Amino acid sequence: MDDQDLVDVYDDGAGGFPEYDWNSAPKGLLVTRRQLRAAGLSPGGHGPVAQLRCRRCSYRPLTECTHLAWLYDVGLAKPKRTATLAQEWALDRAMAARQTCPVPACRRRYTFCLPLKTLGSCLECHDGTPADPRTYYAPTAPVIHRLAA
Template sequence: MGLRPGGAEPVARIECRGGKRWAWLYRIDLAKPKFAMTLADEATLDKAMAKHQTCGTCGRRYFHCIPLKPLGSCFECYDGTPADPTSYIAPPAPDHRLAA
């Protein structure tokens, strides 16, 4: 709903999956609007996410975080497991200059 608790205490707790998943519920009339993210906030977040999603070997940026800590690269670079081409953004093309 684009709202945040704004300091209000929860008034109830909803559970599903036998209590394995749950969430606090808050009064809507006491809630405040969410803080809007600025372009600078988005750029900072994007930069942080890029670190976890970009393979240092092939330069692809995946739409999900890749296991860089244990593997050091994406699965395709690590063991040849082909990556779904829809799961990443291709690295920027090398700078080709036309000779005159």
């Protein structure tokens, strides 16, 4: 955080916001706009919920402080950017783990999440109920390394 987060405040104390000294703001809960942006978040249509007294003024009486940083509630913030490819890939990996039958002879990926916590496999592996071919993808063939060692 730096001086670009600071705004001039002329109606000091009239805003009704809770105020925090430089180092006393709840960490990870209230952040400046700059920190929000750095985390890929936007205020999500919500205004600031608190004020942070600037470093210099933290050592002076409140009435002398004319520089405040707005603090935003992380819980109200919204993702600013669409997911990056890396994030989508990670998401797909997470989904694949929940949709793929872990039985080695099966390894089919279904179009829905499997009851892995209770059954530990797809229905067909669990009790022989034939799986609808439209609900899974054939397992990908194992990669064969043809390069000579």
